[in-house]
Structure formats: C-alpha cells, structure tokens
C-alpha cells in the first residue's frame with residue numbers, strides 16, 4: 001500500500017481523538033495508536049505532573065485526606081508521624 005493512500009481503515013488517536021493520518025511507510029503504523037506529538041505531550045505532562053495535574057487533569061489538592069476546597073475553619077485534622 002503506497003503512503004497516503006486512503007482505505008477504509010480509519011483510526012483515531014487515543015489521546016486527542018482526531019484521525020490518525022495513514023503512514024504506511026512507517027513500520028510501526030500497524031500498531032500505532034497515537035499521534036507522535038500527542039504521545040510526546042503526554043510524556044511531558046508525566047514529567048511535570050505535580051505542576052499540571054490541578055489545571056489540566058482536574059486533580060484536587062488533599063491535606064490529611066480532606067480536599068483543600070472542602071476545608072472549613074472548624075475542620076479538624078489528625079496528624080501523625082511515622
């Protein structure tokens with residue numbers, strides 16, 4: 001199959017959900033599930049996870065098992081040391 005020829009096999013990137021362009025010249029095309037750029041950005045996010053997790057991945061900060069945005073003035077904490 002020449003590079004760029006369209007066939008009925010349409011796949012989408014598992015990260016951004018947009019169509020994967022057929023790259024039949026690349027030997028890994030049969031197994032490819034992500035855009036290279038999407039995969040690299042995931043790796044970058046993993047390296048900076050403590051910085052991007054709250055904005056990009058909707059993580060919520062927890063202190064003592066309680067979400068920070070649910071802590072009120074009268075919330076009691078039990079702190080223990082190992």
Ligand SMILES: [Zn+2]
Nearest residue numbers: 013016035038
């Ligand atoms: Zn993608």
